[in-house]
Amino acid sequence: MNPLTTPEHRGFGAICTDAGHLLIVAADQRNGMKAVMNHPDGAGAITHDELLAAKADLVRHLGNHAPAILLDPEIALPQVVDNGTLARGTALVVGMDASGFETVDGLRYTRIVPGTTAKKVRDLGGDAAKMLWYVRADKQGPDSRVADEMREFVSACTAEGLLLIVEILTYRLEDESAEEYAERFPGLIIDAAALAVACGAKVLKLPYPGSAQACAAVTAAADGVPWAVLSAGVDHATFIEQVTTAVANGAAGAMAGRSLWKDSLAMTTQEREALLTERAQPRLRELAAAVDGPR
Structure with a gap:
C-alpha cells in the first residue's frame, strides 16, 4: 500500500461519496465527446465554443x-470554475493527458497537455489530478519508460500536495489476434495495476477486467491501493453490472463518462438540460447506489 499524505487524504475525501467510495463523472473527453454530439454538419464540425457549452x-x-x-484544461478549464458553473460542493479532478497517443516500436505512449503540471492543476482549482498511461505489462516492466513516467508524475504531485489518479488502459498489439488479446486482457489489467502500485500510484482508474475472479485479483495486486472502474463506453446497464461485481470484489468505486451522458449531449442547451436531467441524473443515482452497495 502507498500511504496518502495529509493533503492527499483531503483530496481523496473530496472525490468520494458520503460513505467514502469513489464516484467521479468523467467529462475530460474531447474528440470522444464531439463524436456523440448530434451536429447537423457532422461530428467533425463541432467548434471549440460548442464543445465548451456542452461541457458547461x-x-x-x-x-x-x-x-x-x-x-480537461484545454476546453472546460478554467472557464467553468471562473464563471461559477462548477458547484462549490463538487470536487474538481483535472485531466493532465492530451487526446491521442504516440507509438514507438509498437507501444503506445500518452501525451500530456502542454504546460499542465501539478502546480498548474492547483492553479486551475483542482482537488486532484488524473493522468492516463497505456500499458502492456507483458512488454513493460519497472525499468520501462512508462514506469519512469509514472514515478515522476506521482512524485511531482505528492510534492505539490496533490492526489494523482493513475488511469491505465491496455491495448491490442499489431501482431496479436483479437482472440489472443481477449485471453490476455484480464492478466494485462492485473499486472498493470501491480506495476502502477510499484511505481507509487495511490489511486487507480482501471478497465473492468472481465469477471469477479479477475476483480479480486486486481484488488490483491493493488495491495491496498483503492481502484475505480472506468466505463469504457459500455451501456449504462452493463456498467452497473460491472461496478456491482467489482465493488463486491474489492473495488473502491467508479469513474463514469459515456455510460452516463453519451446519449444526452444534444446540440442545444435546452435539449441537453432535459436529457441530462431526465436521463443522465437517474443513471448517476443508480451508479451511486451500486458504488455504495453491500460490501
Missing part, C-alpha cells in the same frame, strides 16, 4: 450532482 451544461446538470467531476 454537463457540469451544471450532471457533474454538480456528483461528489466530483473530471475535466
